[in-house]
Amino acid sequence: GLTKAIAFNNDTIEDELPQGRVFYTGSQLWKTIVDNEDKIDVLAKLREEQDITMWGGNSSSIDILVKSDSIKKVRNALSEKNIKFYVTIDDLQQAIDDENPPLEEEDFDNRNGHRLTWQAYHRLEDIHDYFDHLVETYPDLITLQEIGRSVGGRPIKLLKISNGQSGNKAVWIDGGIHAREWITPATVTFIINNFVSNWENEPKYVQNIDWYIAPLLNPDGYEYTHTVDRLWRKNRRGAGRCSGTDLNRNFGYRWGGQGSSKNPCAETYGGSGPFSEPETMAIQRFISDSDAKWKAYISFHSYGQYILYPWGYNRVVPPDYKELEEVGQKMAQAIRNAGGPAYTVGPAGNTLYPAAGGSDDWAKGTMKIKYAYTIELRDNGRYGFVLPASYIQPTAKEALAAIRVIAEAANKA
């Protein structure tokens, strides 16, 4: 592997207010093969000169978004240093347009009063209507609550699934903290739907958990990715230039450290202080006020197919990391057994990159929740954030398999 860290998501956003929708016509996604530090330096320079942004990668390759006007320049710079690359998306706007084809009316047949299909990515309204449908349909199993409001005043909703027995252990699941990671609210709602429509057949260790599930933590950002900029990551604090805080740098454990930025224009801006944002504050209030017996805390992200555990703020591990590794490996195995691809298990700071202020570190470090994970769903960079809707069901099925493993571990913890 490479010794030198490359900080992803660290790009600054163009210094202009978007007039209407942002288009990515002619921009490309490339998988670059970087096997030494000189090659990383080449990419770092191109990034500084705003020709590329970094999407993700691992120890041998890095996915870069190449701006349409910079394709020639970047190609030359790479070939000069013998950096191999593959074009994975040759027109990013086309990929965005193709990602979420409109549904036919018949896709809604037999839906029994809600519009979620798991064959398409849905708007916030469909998702929230589905929550209402759930409480009406399963009043004995589900309760719905608003735990706070976003900067833009949208409700942040939490579903509790519980058989009502006392003594249950509690598991937290969230999605949609990063706006553009559309696969995560789709996956979390899929998991809910499978649990409730098949509850009697779930194993006892699933039924005996109190599930606290927040499928869409960044509703403003999510709507913004549907209406203005498909690739928006942060929340929507501030209307002008350089708006938004990276909510996964805003949690209050070792806030402001490595991998988070003080620059409001950066994709990884950590905010003006720990929990400065209402979206993260809602979570911190809810969990610290609750007397649930928290045993696991799972945040879904994309992409890269990783199962990450603390610490994220640095390349260090907690004393009980072997147990987190073991349960992580069991999740990865369950994913493979469900027909899914390989997921890489490891501590976040070592395996991906150090980044302080994440929800997983706060859950473990401050709230002392034993099994804290960030799960980076599909894919591996073929489509990256612009994962076609046809991948929702396979991705969500394997995530469900991983969540059952968590339930088993939480029961024993």
Ligand code: ARG
């Ligand atoms: N892709 C995630 C992010 O950048 C990874 C978070 C892992 N956890 C951490 N505490 N760094 O937010």
Ligand code: ZN
């Ligand atoms: Zn994310």
